[in-house]
Amino acid sequence: MMRFSTLIKHPADWMMTGHGGEQSAVLTSRIRLARNIRGHHFPGWAKPKQRCETLRVLLPAVENLSVMKDGFAQELCSLSSIQKQILVERHLISREHAARGEGSAAVIERRQSLSLMINEEDHLRMQAIRPGLQLTAAFQSLSAVDSELENQLDYAFDPTLGYLTTCPTNIGTGLRASSMLHLPALELTSQLEQVLQAVNKIGLAVRGIYGEGTESLGHLFQISNQSTLGESEEYIIQRLERVIKQVARHEANAREKLLDDRPQFIADKIGRAYGILRHCHIMESKEALTLLSLVRLGGSIGIFPKETTALCDALFMEIQPAHLQWSTARALCADERDALRAEIIRARLHSLESPHISHIAPEEKPSNSDHPSSHE
Numbered sequence: 001m002m003r004f005s006t007l008i009k010h011p012a013d014w015m016m017t018g019h020g021g022e023q024s025a026v027l028t029s030r031i032r033l034a035r036n037i038r039g040h041h042f043p044g045w046a047k048p049k050q051r052c053e054t055l056r057v058l059l060p061a062v063e064n065l066s067v068m069k070d071g072f073a074q075e076l077c078s079l080s081s082i083q084k085q086i087l088v089e090r091h092l093i094s095r096e097h098a099a100r101g102e103g104s105a106a107v108i109e110r111r112q113s114l115s116l117m118i119n120e121e122d123h124l125r126m127q128a129i130r131p132g133l134q135l136t137a138a139f140q141s142l143s144a145v146d147s148e149l150e151n152q153l154d155y156a157f158d159p160t161l162g163y164l165t166t167c168p169t170n171i172g173t174g175l176r177a178s179s180m181l182h183l184p185a186l187e188l189t190s191q192l193e194q195v196l197q198a199v200n201k202i203g204l205a206v207r208g209i210y211g212e213g214t215e216s217l218g219h220l221f222q223i224s225n226q227s228t229l230g231e232s233e234e235y236i237i238q239r240l241e242r243v244i245k246q247v248a249r250h251e252a253n254a255r256e257k258l259l260d261d262r263p264q265f266i267a268d269k270i271g272r273a274y275g276i277l278r279h280c281h282i283m284e285s286k287e288a289l290t291l292l293s294l295v296r297l298g299g300s301i302g303i304f305p306k307e308t309t310a311l312c313d314a315l316f317m318e319i320q321p322a323h324l325q326w327s328t329a330r331a332l333c334a335d336e337r338d339a340l341r342a343e344i345i346r347a348r349l350h351s352l353e354s355p356h357i358s359h360i361a362p363e364e365k366p367s368n369s370d371h372p373s374s375h376e
Helices: 021-025 048-063 081-089 135-150 184-188 192-201 233-261 263-279 285-300 308-318 321-328 334-348
Strands: 026-035 072-075 105-108 114-118 124-131 175-182 204-207 220-225
Touching: 021 175, 021 233, 021 285, 026 135, 026 233, 048 072, 048 105, 048 114, 081 321, 114 135, 124 135, 135 175, 135 233, 175 233, 175 285, 184 192, 184 233, 184 263, 184 285, 192 204, 192 233, 220 233, 233 263, 263 285, 263 334, 285 308, 285 334, 308 321, 308 334, 321 334
Parallel strands: none
Antiparallel strands: 026 124, 026 175, 072 105, 105 114, 114 124, 175 220, 204 220
């Protein structure tokens, strides 16, 4: 099996997307399935010994999956807090799972497109991540893994209710589909709240960068389904895809509106963000994500080269606290992290030329009243 250091040496396949056009607003798509096995206590109710018994049943089956050849598998009690936080920052395990210890494990495919959490809220939390809007492709890959496991394990399933889960909101398909969206223009045009309220009204959930209970950072939002009972997986995914496309279209329209109506405003926002990032020496995480969000927007609308979006996507991950501490192989205080974060950003943006803003925000010509009259 793969070592932890090897796993995180390279970015995940889905991290550096660099999508252009309307779809640049959709960073990733994720499908998660919740499953439990019959005859074992749900993890939240199980005693440590019972959780370990469940782990002994599940871990060999998961490790032997065909897609997990040369993958990573580790019990959480053998990982350091920094290692677990890195997996959270890469969206490979949840914050709740990182808080677990004895009787829990993480199994991750070498390209980091598939990961399975053992004894999180449910016995199995399986997820597939793809770049851009690829919910169907993510579901198909995860469905194959689910079928392979179902041939070996006795899932807790009711003919009427479907798959049984710890939380009643997951009963049925056990499926949670979501996409991560980058929506800076909607916020800059004061349309964001209206759009997100509309999404909530049709029964979808809007969450922050790390899911439920987390805030939005860097203008990043997760939109996901809430209902899992009485609807097929295909219907849930198709409905969510339609909404994601609509939100992405609203973001694209907002970007066009900014370019048409307020070119100097958007050029100033992006130019200031670039200037601060290029010359900063102390940079807190929240500010860094906000400024990188604006530079990423610049890559999407032609102010920077299109590959700038992929650069920002990578930096979103690299400057997270646990990633910074891993890179130095020691614990860092907040001030040290802020200084290192600034150093990394300066280095990565060193070759990025100044924003090309003349084509979107031409200098205003002075009016006649601005010139001295000839007789003066």
